Amino acid sequence: MTRRDVSDRGSERQRWWGTAGADPRPGLFVRWPIVGTLFLLPILIPAVQEVTRGGAVGESALELVLILLYGLCYLAFPWFVFRGHGVRFRFVFCAVMLALGWLIVVLLQGDSIYVLIYVMAVLAFGLPAPLAMLLGGGSLLAAALLIASGADTYGSWSDLGTVLGVSAALFFMGRLLSTVRSLREAQDEIATMAVSAERARLARDLHDILGHSLTTITVKAGLARRVLETGHDNERAIDEIREVEGLARSALTDVRATVSEYREVSLSAELVGARAALRAAEIDADLPHAVDNVRTDLQQVFGYVLREAVTNVLRHSGARHVKVRLGRAWLEIEDDGVGAPEGARGNGLRGLSERLAEVGGTLRVENAAGGGLMLRAEVRPALEVAS
Template sequence: MNSVPATVDPDDDVLVDDAAWPAYLGSTPSARRGDRLGASLFVLFLVPIGLASARDGMPPGPLAVLVALLVLYALCFLGVWWVPALWRGTARRLAMICVVFPVGVAVVLLSGLSGSMAVLGYALSASNVMLPLRWARVVGLVTVFAALPASWLVTGAVDWVSVVFLAMVAMIALGMARLARLVGALRAARSEIRALAVAGERERMARDLHDVLGHSLTTITVKTALARRLVESGADGERVAGELRETEDLSRRALADIRATVSGQRRMSLVAELVSARAALRAAGIEADLPHAVDDVEARAEEPLAYVLREGVTNVVRHSGAGRCTVRVGARWLEVVDDGAGPPGEPGNGLTGLAERLAEVRGTLDFGPLPTGGFRLSARVPG
């Protein structure tokens, strides 16, 4: 997965570390290749400067120095694009800037050609790659305004054409660098959103499967144990068969719930959970005091409260050792109270997942032992 920088703001000017000082490396591998090829072709515009100086009769000594500076300038510019390892790290970036700009200025001063001020566009382009855009803007403004007196020193008059052309190069390079960085940041953000969506779906699946299997397998285990005890005690065969039929029905419903969970089409029903809770408590030999109707429950609160009921009753059957379980329900709340010991130790995956599920609807979950003995689990969903 692509990593998102410390900030997706391309104008970030935090000089803390490399992660907080993003540099443009191209939004995609194909974009990087295209940018590098374009930079290589752009270097060809330096060739006419040396040819024009030779044609104008520049002495061999200064001409050799100019050619050497042009070669060094081109190598620095190409190194920025093709060998980013040269300027990995803030110190190296500043060092590269301190090399490429003086070399560019030396080319301008030594060539003394009309229009040569635009040669500094190579240095500006390199600064847009290596610096945060806020700093690159400052460098561009300083370069353009410094070109005014510099052109007067070189040619004896302000070369407005050259200065305006340099300003246009600075604006175009800065705009392209900003756009490229935004595209790269958006691509990275999209990759992270995709990964987060996958992780969220996995968490939802794990939580739903825990809710389905935890309650269903607990009830099936309790009813199977009850059927075994009835057989061992020589109870009536019809009663044993009834318990086994109910166990079979529970297994079928659990299988259907798992299929619905996997497909994302499962919806909890508070009425169905009350029926299932009554059967589970009866099979476990726990006295059940449950409401007979849930007509007053608001539609928005029914599904999250159904999950609360399922998890609460499952914990009563599995952990509490209770003899009695009481369930009370209102328009936007539900409470499960037993006279047992409650879940042992810290909250398990069930209560943790239940709290996360209620948080999605801005609901609250409270649980803990009662001062008079027993355990209480309550949930409330806002209106």
């Protein structure tokens, strides 16, 4: 059995024993006293009449008190059941109400078995399914034994059948409402996760876009400043400043497209941008001239890898030479800079790992033997992964 199977079974068990008592809509607490009173009248009025009709005064008073307590429990059960109380608290409340119901059945006799319908409703809506079946099923079994013993003063088999049918309908209605509550909670959780995922996507994409663009703009602006300071090649400085302007406009367009989730990265375009950025930083670049040998479905994610790797070279490496190699399902970037501390990974590399994981790939970053850093992104074939 896999860990996922165990988790799924645990989730099923949690749903089965779940706390069926999450807060319902607030309007219930306003409407229920009126609705609940109307539900109680058809059976409580005859019961009160039966009590006041005759018999010992003390016994009649006791029966009346029990009926009033039972009715109050029925009217108050939303506050006891739906206010975030634990299963144990709700179980005790339902057990007390069930005991009151049975006392009324025993004392009133007649067709008083119908009184149990109210506590069956509370069990169905207030307790997890196993506990509701335990208390409700035990009560119905006790009623059946009572009728089978010949004590027909408490009701007939048809009365018991009616109570059983209504109780079953209430039980399944309670499970339905519990399922609806669970679905609402799941929808809220999915919405929260979607917002978090969108924030992570924006943070990752903006980091990749602005990090590279601003680094390239900084390098080119610095180059233009140095050329202007020497005063030897003003035309080149003007060309660099034009490229800075173009990069700024491109970055603004990329940000707008990223926010709209319409932006796509091209590996070939990233190679062209990397060549220009590395040349401006006076870093010798050994780059491929074409990307035809790379799988089409991997060119976008490899474009992100190349962009982030070149950005890190420009920012941190102090390298003088960068070499890029491409394969059908792999990309490798190596420089001769200072390398990186063992295990150090910034937000950019973590974002690349997430992008590669989405296509079944991995990212490996390690210090090269002769100094510098080597970054390799690789996507293994599906058959190899499955094996």
